[in-house]
Amino acid sequence: MIGSQPRPESSQGGVVQAVIQNIINGTMMGCIYALITLGLSLIFGVMNIVNFAHGDFVMISMYFTFWASSLWAIETVATPLITFPFLFLFGILTYYLIIHKTLREKYVIQIAITVGLMTFLRAVAQLLWKASPRAISYSIVQGTFVIGNYTIMMSRFTSAVVSVAVIYLFSLFLNHTWQGRAIRAASDDLDAASLMGISYKWTYALAFGLGTAITAIAGGMLMTFQQVDPTMGLRFGLLSFCILALAGLGTTLGIIISGVIVGIAESLAMGMWDPRASSLVVYMIFILVLWLKPRGLFGRK
Amino acid sequence: MQNLQTMKQKRSIPYTAIVLFIIALVLPILFRRSQYNLILLTTVVMYGVLATSWNIIGGMAGQFDLAAGAYLGLGAFTSGTLLIRWDITPWLGMPAGGLIAIGFAVLIGYPLFRFRVREVWYALSSAALVSVLRVAFLMWEEVGGPTERYIPYHDWSFYHLRFSSYIPFYYIMLILLVIALFINHWLSRRKLGYYLLALGDNEDAAEILGVNAQACKLKALMIYAFIGGMVGGLYACLYGFIHPKFFSNTMSLEVAILGIVGGMGITYGPLLAAAILVSMREFLRASLGGQMQSLYLGIYSFVLIIIVLFKPQGLGALLRDIYSRLNYIFRKESPKP
Amino acid sequence: MVNNKAILKIEGITKRFGNLVAVDNVSFEIYKGEVLGLIGPNGAGKTTLFNTITGLLLADGGKVYFKNQDITNEKPYKICKLGMSRTFQVTQSFISMSVEDAVRVGAYNRHDERKVEDQVNQMIEFFGLNAIRKKKCEELGLAPLKRVEVARAMATDPDLLLLDEAGAGLNASEMSELMEMLKEINREKGTTLCIVEHVMKMVMGICQRIVVLDYGELIASGTPEQISSNQKVIEAYLGKRAVK
Ligand SMILES: Nc1ncnc2c1ncn2[C@@H]1O[C@H](COP(=O)(O)OP(=O)(O)OP(=O)(O)O)[C@@H](O)[C@H]1O
């Protein structure tokens, strides 16, 4: 289970208050999920590369944050300054070393190779940081503040705000810079884009690098309030594919809304039903969406 | 695919198969002193069974299924629960587990294929299914729950399928392997097999030629689920307990990977991959042991990536290339009169 | 040969992609035993019409009757079982299968395990695929690939075969070979053919009747002579060329 949800006090406020408290928590968590999904949407939505290891990049980012914060005493919130460029390079390297060769293969081969990558990252994490969960000892964004009857954790609140801000900056980047437009052009029509003088190899590498680097920010934010262990990657991976399925491909706002929906569903299931039920609910939503709305709630493709 | 081989190669397959089968029969006698080696052998054969049956849905029908753990878990819980609660023999429990797995496969597969959930999304939803079942069984206290449920101990009982040695398990698993291989081989020269291969390659074109894709995929899924459920029933007895962690994503992923590394649609490929990779994994695990806990996983996945990167057609195809090359050299040097 | 009995009847078929009306209220009939040409400039909606008839796309309006049976939006495999098959403009091959296995997939449509081998051999023989029958479809060039597509479609024993640009990309001798083959199919097996083709020589050479689509609409139908002097058709083609 990810993070310990602050349990609402039961007695007086009653069910309504508990529900609202869970919705608040879920919304904040959902924003971070949306940020993770944004990275995947660059990789899968734009380049059509099936990356099963995406969640494991998040996991690795969280460990890097842990290192940066515990070895060099860097403030957790500031660690993305170091981990972002690092994961960017890591993503580019991964693209050139293994992903590029699979572009023209069947999707099956891409799944196989990224599952291999996933296992590899997990093994590396286990080797470097052992199997036991790790958490940072201190961050400036600690404590809680209270609005009315509701308690809000400072760390989650900050993370949500940062996530939304980063998502916004990214959509600006995609829409208004030359590189961003190149990425979108390459996704719309590879041949036309290469005719216009866009090197698709570099554009893809860039998109893959950015998609990976975004997980550095998400990982840094997640680390401010929860632990990391080597096996949590697959869960993030499935979760972000789930949100992507819900959002449909191609809309940033859709990703945020879907992320929040999933976050709230998870939080409500955890708080109101059974702590273990969160993933149950999320995957049920996922399977239902695939059955009923294969193009997502906000899809356009 | 056998159909690509020349008639000569076709005939030579049974001989090779018979030799390998005899070796498989003798192996446990060679290793009888070491329980560790015996369970290793059994594990290799088990992955062989799972990957071979995965070949039907994944390799032939082209549906990247990641739910092997779901069917295995269902089989284990069916057979285990029947044995623990009502003392019903696993010999009935195994097929019962297979049937429950089939029921579940239909429940899930029917809407998925009906609504044309394809490719990545099929893969992901089957992976999600494993997680859903794991959590559901963790929460379902009557049957599952967070603690292991142990199967009553018997020193040597065929009725309860409990033995103080792994040898009987090995042989039963071997029977399942032969069944799985036989089904694969039989399918590959039947209408359903050709239909599956066709729709795995190109669904639209297959349907235009009269292939009912939805029904064929469902049939493939049912066969695969049944074998998975049977293996699960045996798995419970082999380990002596049932636990929701049997619904394992890792194992499901590994089965699919073995299917791909072995060569999609090649009957003997997945078994070959299981024999090489699973024993390599276990060997690494044993020899690296304590201090380097996860190094084996790192090496293992590294080898996987290398194979998929440089031989996407799989080990089966590689072996076939080598075989025909050898054949060629051999014939050249000594032409038959 | 033409006995004016409709084998396929299309009534007001419409197919939209978003705002684009790719096929707009098209009606015509295909008579039993004839060779019908379906022509029109690029993007006229010919392939889309084929896809709608064969059930790969769902129609937004209209009806399709095959042998007096309503097959509108029926599943492709059911339509095939009724006796209709087709080839694709962009070849859709079974890349991992051998030529004879690809043909076998079609042959299973009407033949059980015992008789399927005969059907496969017959088709391989008829389409002259003997030399490459063991080859993987992946390894084939465009011309043999197109031939395999016709062979596997014919292996389903169709009464009506829809051919979508079977001649595109072939050189002159391959082209005339294909024409002979199609004529033979029509003559000997009595299969009704509907041919989409850009190469006028082929269309004029083997079609007994022609219908013309432009921007999704049916603009003319008649014998080759009537069509080649039809003002609307000439405009449709010239207009297209003038734009280029
Ligand atoms: N899947 C689709 N989604 C959106 N538009 C489509 C789709 N398929 C076809 N179209 C559009 O529908 C119109 C008709 O296309 P169609 O392929 O049927 O033409 P055609 O007559 O076969 O042309 P050609 O001679 O080039 O093969 C075109 O404008 C095409 O761009």
Ligand SMILES: [Mg+2]
């Ligand atoms: Mg066309």
